[in-house]
Amino acid sequence: MTATAPREDDRTTAPPVEIIGGKSRMTDRHIRPRTVWLTAGLAVALLALSVLSAGIGAYGIPAGDVLASVAHRCGLGGHRLDRVAESVLWDVRLPRIVLALLVGGSLGCAGALMQGVFGNPLAEPGVIGISSGAAVGAVGSIALGLSFAGSWTVTVCAFAAGLLTVLVVYGLSRSGGRTEVVTLVLTGIAVNAFAGALIGLFIFVADNAQLTQITFWQLGSLAQATWPKVLAVLPCAAAGLGAAPFFARRLDLLALGERQARHLGVDVERLRIAAVLVVALLTAAAVAVAGIISFVGLVVPHLLRMAAGPGHRFLVPGSALGGALVLVAADLAARTLASPAELPLGVLTALIGSPFFFWLLRRTRGRQGGWA
Known part of the structure; x- marks a missing residue:
């Protein structure tokens, strides 16, 4: 017997699913050509914008020269530019663009996972306190004058505090071996408020030079991008972005409701824990190197959901591409x-x-x- 789960008019809810012999199969064959074209379009736009961004600035570099220099470095022909152009391109512009790709992709992907886990298109990574927790670590390290990791102290403290905050929120939300979404959200709100109070306390004890550094960090920027920072965020971003697509099928089933997902063989609690940890990894790494950059994780997944439907097999990787595109353009x-x-x-x-x-x-x- 074959049955099709009901689909609401609002495309932000659940994707169409066929139940055949107790097994589920996503029926997105009608929207697959659209997702292929969207994915190709996002990839081409991202490549073109990256090349354009690498050439625009106080020292202009033609797009052809950008491609020639990259090809030369990769051993694919091309040619080397003059000394100033090579320095501007490889020491200033390209590290910034690559960092924008990693941070934007991480935030976009984390937003898609969060919305899938919470079953709400208004969710974003900051809901469970990752961003505010990372901010506490960064602001605290600046205000207290910590320097145990040299120039990496702020980044290390922000990353560690972001991950720790998520663990605290999830631990406080668990009851009877389960975690309800409403409890998780309310706990995140409380932790966000507490983190805001800690940030205010650190600002109160900071001197003028530290206040300037704190303000600059909180506003979010990629101006301090370097290849070492790219290498620092790359493992976390690669691990999170690599793991995220494996949640797609279970998130589609979770969109039908927790009870229905359990009947279809999804361990909802394990899925939620794993997805939140991946979100924490992606968001904490992004915030640690770029400061607080809001709304990317909210806007990008929702726009793609409106364009191609709620299926997470496209939405999760598509949000990574879209987030990278948005952040490169914004930068x-x-x-x-x-x-x-x-x-x-x-x-x-x-x-x-x-x-x-x-x-x-x-x-x-x-x-x-x-x-109501």
Whole structure:
């Protein structure tokens, strides 16, 4: 006997699933051509924007020269540029672009996982306190004058504090061996408030020089990008982005409801723990090297869900591509719109993301006929 699970009009809920002989199979064959074209389009746009971004700045480099220099470094022909152009390209621009790719991809992918785990398109990584926890670690290390890891102290403290915060939130949310989504969200809100109080306390005891450094870090930026920072975030980003697609099928089943997912063989609690840990890894690594950059994890997955439906087999990797594309574009705008000054990247994404979030709230409320 074959049955098809009901699908609501709102495409942000559950993907279509066929139940055949007790086994599930996602029926996305009708939207697959669209996802293929979207994936190809995102990849081409990301490549083109990266090349464009590498050439734009106070010292202009033609796109052809950018490609020739990259090909030369990779042993694929091309040619070497003059000394200044090579230095600008390889020591300033490319580390920044690669870091934007990793941070944006991590935040976008983490947002897609969070929305799948919570079953809510309004969820984003900051909900469970990862960003605020990482901020406590970074601000605390600056205010207390810690230097045990040299120039990496702030990054190490932010990463460790972000992961620790998630473990605390999840531990406080568990009851009877289970974790409910509502309890997890409410605990995250409480921890976010506590983290905000700690940040305020650290700011109170910081001196003027430390206040300047704290403010710059909290605004979010890729201005200090270097190849060592890229190598620092690369293992965490690669591990998280590599693991994320393996959650896709179970997240699709979870979208049907926890009870239905359990009947279809999904260990919901184990899935939730694993997904939250991957989200923590991705988000903490991104925040540690770039500061607080908001709304990427919220906006990108929802836009892709509107374009191609709620199936996570496309949504998870697609959000990584989309997040990388958005952050490369935002970073290019941040360093060129007010040249020679540079806009804070986190401020720019918030200015764009906040109106979108407001529109999303109104749209969701209108389609549901109210919250009650």
